[in-house]
Amino acid sequence: MTFTDRRDQFFISAEELAILDTVRILDVRFTPDQGAQVAEFEREHIPGAVFVDLPSTLAGVQDGTSGRLPLPEVEVLRQALEGWGISDGDGIVVYDDRHGITAARAWWTLTWAGLRGVRVLDGGFSHWKRLGLPVESGTSPTVPRGTATVTPGALRHLDADETQAFPPPGVLVDARGRDQYEGGQGDDGRPTGGHIPGAVNLPTTSNLDDNGLLKPASVLSEQYGALGIDGSAPVATYCGGGIAASHQALVLATLGVDAALFVGSWSAWTADPSRPVATGTKHHTLRG
Incomplete structure (x- = not known):
């Protein structure tokens, strides 16, 4: 692609x-x-x-x-x-x-x-x-009321069941930090963290350069391509609460890739104890 x-x-x-x-x-x-x-x-x-x-x-x-x-x-x-x-x-x-x-x-x-x-x-x-651009203080300004129309559904999103059934040829991207993705063992000996089975990991911060600006498209396309995102299979993304994963969906949109968002993300996944959890690095770079 x-x-x-x-x-x-x-x-x-x-x-x-x-x-x-x-x-x-x-x-x-x-x-x-x-x-x-x-x-x-x-x-x-x-x-x-x-x-x-x-x-x-x-x-x-x-x-x-x-x-x-x-x-x-x-x-x-x-x-x-x-x-x-x-x-x-x-x-x-x-x-x-x-x-x-x-x-x-x-x-x-x-x-x-x-x-x-x-x-x-x-x-x-x-x-x-x-950059030294102007700022102001105070509360929000008084503005004339708007008349925007709300018609939901323009972007794709998944619930937990759809995420669990995400087709194996697809790429499910975990946008959290690597430690959260890998998980581990708490002081009480119980597992902590982890990820949705089959998900690959690419922290959202990987989209940004050292100044917090979006990396060049050539760099972004290379790092997403390394995850197997090439336009041949569906893509979805999640994080802890649906914020960082929105950035992944946004960045993928700049590359012409339509990625679905698991809105509830890890906070919804782990709220249901019946959902499976994987740990470790087996799928760190490529969906299993």
Whole structure:
């Protein structure tokens, strides 16, 4: 397969964003351990940005085996888009302070919901500040209510059953760190971590260079090609809670590869004790 380079369709540079005045900018700073980082937003953010509470608007309510960040309810998302001032046809830029990894979940959810033209700020807020670009403080600005239409289903996603039945010729990519993927043994002698049987491992951070910017398409295509991703078989990706894997799906989209997202990811998989778990490195580089 000849990979394409479509990054301009999905990413925007800080330099380009700095001279645009016709896009809606969403700040989606969030970490699993600290939650939505509204205090950081109010301290400083890109001028004109609106803060987005990712778990309450871009994800739904958890149930027993849904995982940490299930898909949002359509009406909740529609009302949130209205409040952010987004209408059909608007250009949208999403950013975070994790080099685009968290913002990728916003890209995935909004694109799944039928919005077009959503792009992620390459390098995130830290790169924006590194370049000395302007910032402002305070709460989200008051914006006219938007009229965006929500039509879910534009991107493919899997549940746990579909992931377990993922066809063996396909490639299932685990986007977590290698230690989490391999698993081990806790102090109590019980196994910890591990991965979905048959999954290969490529940490999401492998998509980024030392400055937190997206690597060149030639490098990305080589590292994904080494996993057996060549367009001849389906691809799916998962992580811990559905954030890092969204970045894998986003990066694969820049290469012209349509990857399904296991939204619930490891948090949904392990919520069901009947699901099998593999450990070790047997499938580290190539699906078994």
